[in-house]
Amino acid sequence: MVRVVRHIRSTAIALTVMAVAVALLAGASYVVMPKNNQAEFGQVDAAAHGVMGEPANSIDVLFLGDSEAFSSFSPLQLWGERGITSYTCATSAQRLSYTRTLLARALKRQRPRVVMLETDCVYARLTLGDAAFRLLSDVFPIFEYHDRWKHLRPEDIAGSVRQTWTDELKGFRLDHAMDIKAADDSSHMAETDKVAKVSRLNRLHLNEIHRMCTEHGAKLVLVSTPSTVNWNMARHRGIEQFAREMGVDYYDFNLGEHEVPIDWSCETYDGGDHLNLAGAKKVTSAVGALLSEVYDMPDHRQDAAFDAWNDAYNRYQQRLSAL
Amino acid sequence: MDALLDILEDLRPGEDYRSRTDLVDARVLDSLTILALVSELEDTFDISIPAVEIVADNFNSLAGMWAMVSRLRDEDL
Amino acid sequence: MKSYISLAVLGLVLIAAVMLYQLAPRRMRPVVLLAASYGYVWMLSGALLTFLLFSTASIWATGMVLDALRSRRAAELAEPGASRRAVKQRYQRLMRCMLATGAAANLGVLAALKYLPFFAGLAKPLLAAVGVAAPTAGLGIGVPIGISFYTLQAISYLADVYRGTISADRNPVRLALFLAFFPQIMEGPIARYGQTAARLWEGRPVTAEALFGGSARILWGLAKKLVVADRVNALVKAVFDDYGSYDGGVIALAAVLYTAQLYFDFSGAMDIAVGAGRIFGVSEPENFRQPFASRTASEFWQRWHVTLGSWFRDYVFYPVSLSAPVKRLSAAARRALGSRVGPVAASGVALACVWLGNGLWHGAGGQYLLFGAYYFVLIWTGGLVVPLAERLCLHMGIDRDGRAWHAWQHLRTLAVIVVGELIFRAASAEDALSMVWRLVTTFSFASFADGTVLTLGMDAADVAVVSVAVVVLLVVGHLRERGMHPLRRMWSCPWPARAALLLALAMVSVVFGAYGASYVPIDPMYAQF
Numbered sequence: 001m002v003r004v005v006r007h008i009r010s011t012a013i014a015l016t017v018m019a020v021a022v023a024l025l026a027g028a029s030y031v032v033m034p035k036n037n038q039a040e041f042g043q044v045d046a047a048a049h050g051v052m053g054e055p056a057n058s059i060d061v062l063f064l065g066d067s068e069a070f071s072s073f074s075p076l077q078l079w080g081e082r083g084i085t086s087y088t089c090a091t092s093a094q095r096l097s098y099t100r101t102l103l104a105r106a107l108k109r110q111r112p113r114v115v116m117l118e119t120d121c122v123y124a125r126l127t128l129g130d131a132a133f134r135l136l137s138d139v140f141p142i143f144e145y146h147d148r149w150k151h152l153r154p155e156d157i158a159g160s161v162r163q164t165w166t167d168e169l170k171g172f173r174l175d176h177a178m179d180i181k182a183a184d185d186s187s188h189m190a191e192t193d194k195v196a197k198v199s200r201l202n203r204l205h206l207n208e209i210h211r212m213c214t215e216h217g218a219k220l221v222l223v224s225t226p227s228t229v230n231w232n233m234a235r236h237r238g239i240e241q242f243a244r245e246m247g248v249d250y251y252d253f254n255l256g257e258h259e260v261p262i263d264w265s266c267e268t269y270d271g272g273d274h275l276n277l278a279g280a281k282k283v284t285s286a287v288g289a290l291l292s293e294v295y296d297m298p299d300h301r302q303d304a305a306f307d308a309w310n311d312a313y314n315r316y317q318q319r320l321s322a323l
Numbered sequence: 324m325d326a327l328l329d330i331l332e333d334l335r336p337g338e339d340y341r342s343r344t345d346l347v348d349a350r351v352l353d354s355l356t357i358l359a360l361v362s363e364l365e366d367t368f369d370i371s372i373p374a375v376e377i378v379a380d381n382f383n384s385l386a387g388m389w390a391m392v393s394r395l396r397d398e399d400l
Numbered sequence: 401m402k403s404y405i406s407l408a409v410l411g412l413v414l415i416a417a418v419m420l421y422q423l424a425p426r427r428m429r430p431v432v433l434l435a436a437s438y439g440y441v442w443m444l445s446g447a448l449l450t451f452l453l454f455s456t457a458s459i460w461a462t463g464m465v466l467d468a469l470r471s472r473r474a475a476e477l478a479e480p481g482a483s484r485r486a487v488k489q490r491y492q493r494l495m496r497c498m499l500a501t502g503a504a505a506n507l508g509v510l511a512a513l514k515y516l517p518f519f520a521g522l523a524k525p526l527l528a529a530v531g532v533a534a535p536t537a538g539l540g541i542g543v544p545i546g547i548s549f550y551t552l553q554a555i556s557y558l559a560d561v562y563r564g565t566i567s568a569d570r571n572p573v574r575l576a577l578f579l580a581f582f583p584q585i586m587e588g589p590i591a592r593y594g595q596t597a598a599r600l601w602e603g604r605p606v607t608a609e610a611l612f613g614g615s616a617r618i619l620w621g622l623a624k625k626l627v628v629a630d631r632v633n634a635l636v637k638a639v640f641d642d643y644g645s646y647d648g649g650v651i652a653l654a655a656v657l658y659t660a661q662l663y664f665d666f667s668g669a670m671d672i673a674v675g676a677g678r679i680f681g682v683s684e685p686e687n688f689r690q691p692f693a694s695r696t697a698s699e700f701w702q703r704w705h706v707t708l709g710s711w712f713r714d715y716v717f718y719p720v721s722l723s724a725p726v727k728r729l730s731a732a733a734r735r736a737l738g739s740r741v742g743p744v745a746a747s748g749v750a751l752a753c754v755w756l757g758n759g760l761w762h763g764a765g766g767q768y769l770l771f772g773a774y775y776f777v778l779i780w781t782g783g784l785v786v787p788l789a790e791r792l793c794l795h796m797g798i799d800r801d802g803r804a805w806h807a808w809q810h811l812r813t814l815a816v817i818v819v820g821e822l823i824f825r826a827a828s829a830e831d832a833l834s835m836v837w838r839l840v841t842t843f844s845f846a847s848f849a850d851g852t853v854l855t856l857g858m859d860a861a862d863v864a865v866v867s868v869a870v871v872v873l874l875v876v877g878h879l880r881e882r883g884m885h886p887l888r889r890m891w892s893c894p895w896p897a898r899a900a901l902l903l904a905l906a907m908v909s910v911v912f913g914a915y916g917a918s919y920v921p922i923d924p925m926y927a928q929f
Contacts, residue, residue, distance in 0.1 A: 013899070028907065146915075372722070
């Protein structure tokens, strides 16, 4: 009897301690959470998180992916050409675990009709450790933002978490817009029988992303932007197969009926890895055509509720002309 | 036992060898001193001290050392 | 993420092992531990586990043969009319042969896996003279986790059986567990059979006190690693990778920070190992004893990586020193140089063996040999000049037992240690020498004065954290030197206080740990062994 009581007591103590631990983690997480989604407030990947500052239910297309995405998809160009509202939630070397997190965050206030995932990150090596750490950080942001103890301010303890900021370029990047470094495209998309397999962990995440899209009424679409360095026939086959299995549409801009004709001597800034502005313009136009014709994307240019987009577009044009 | 004490006093004077039991643990006798001690003991008592005997138990105290020396003398006979 | 993986795997294995261990019947508990250990090695090294199994099998078999030889010798000696001397000599030769075979088998595997390219590179000129091309790549197999550590444990077991300190273990499972016990296999401590094997086999239940003490020790070590060791790594790596761009002042800073990093990382890992062992009721030997309180280089090696030092002392230094040829040399030296200097001079032979081994053991590279040579010269000449130094001090009226002299010894030893660690961390022997040269010739405080030191990977906040950690360590170290153990006294406090300590330690690691995007994790340094 005494042993049972002792066991109950030990278990009760253990549970109490665990509860206190959870409370501490939650409390610490609250304190270090950036109190606005801007870099000045400590927000990591602010440009991608700018989507959370957009007015609710105003984004029709969400672009996800790594540096291929933020150097190829210009939401403001899409607005100017076709009145489509979109946002590029892309980060360098994005892993699918982070893609899932960004999607979840974007879907809190947005109901996009199409979620376009650039396929380079499908072949990015995702380790179990990365995925576990991402999961842990999503539950307890203290793990992601713990370094903010160096920059804490009084409002971090008392203030609430808001998202009011959005990126000027809607997630697009102009850092290397005018740079040119020619690429060697002689063996680009050379024929091969090989099929690049998608890792099991990545498959898991992709299926989860698909599920989230479907749940929120969005269509998941896979796209491959032109790149001589990152894309090849084996990967094309791999995604093609996977898209068939998953039941989603796949558009490869590197070849075939959807090929975007890139002049590799002047439309890439790093020898074929990423496109510069000239290349991005072509890809964005192609995406726009796809979205309007195949996915019936509405044109909001006459809608007064989206006036802010016109202002943003004007500023964008000014910025481009100043380059 | 007195011969032992003399050797110790000679090698490292000023320590209280009679009552201390931590000569190795407290690093009063370091490895070089122990080697010198071993060669003196071997000469004085006509024994052979193999490496296996160089453990703290045998050298931590005067009594321990004497026990080892006696045992080795008896074994050799 | 690599360096965190082994920690994370250790954590998972530990939690699983504790639960299964507690639930298992007493006799199955060592099996649980062995399974956990092999599982741990498998997860980190895969099929390379076979080398560990080979090692275990080889020492089990050799031990049995040694014991059989010993009983046969006893039987023969008991026979009437036996020539004691002849019998002893014959069996000594046989047993030595067995010992050598067993040790060579294990060392051979270690050499082949870890040192082949290095030795081949060293022998290149010789091989070229004979017309043989030196193999540049190794066997291409990789190195199983902890091989350098468990090989030393294996050899110590064989040596102890040979000497009769212990009798051979007939139980292969117990011997396997002694060699593979997962808290200590990756980075030590290097335990002796007599220290851990019996306890491991007892299968004592996990008590609440052991769980608390062990967990506290683990969290303490984890904090040391995450908060300090990982934090200074960015700067250390930046400077060591490109030392030509920095002046002597910055190089000195990097060397000091590296010494701190190595201490916090390695002693933190030892805290985790000892703490994990403690949970299962196993007392692992300590590997650090306030090393920076040393007054001589010799003392440093009795306080730093203690189990390695004692391994070399017991299995290399004493056997070599007491071998017939060295004894003869020692006697001759005593006649020629007097009874103070003579033995010290002769000890040079054994010391050279120790430091060659110590240097090589740390890695297959010239900088490790240089590291060994550095300490060999310092310790040997240090011993040789003692009589001279004593006379000098007497002459100058310096009190060698006074606090001023001790303070000088502390500072001088710290400098010696830092230079030694600079050599250790350098990418090669040439780099080590260049860095020391640069340190001395271009030394200046300019980078400190104009603030560039804060741009190399550590900002002011990082410096503050490291400083606080160093102060805490100094206080704890001071208490431990005085024989006080703050952690043990905590056990008598009520449970909320104990829980608070554990939670506080954990939160320190979570908040102040140098992990995540803005930090450069350390390549597990002692885990390349």
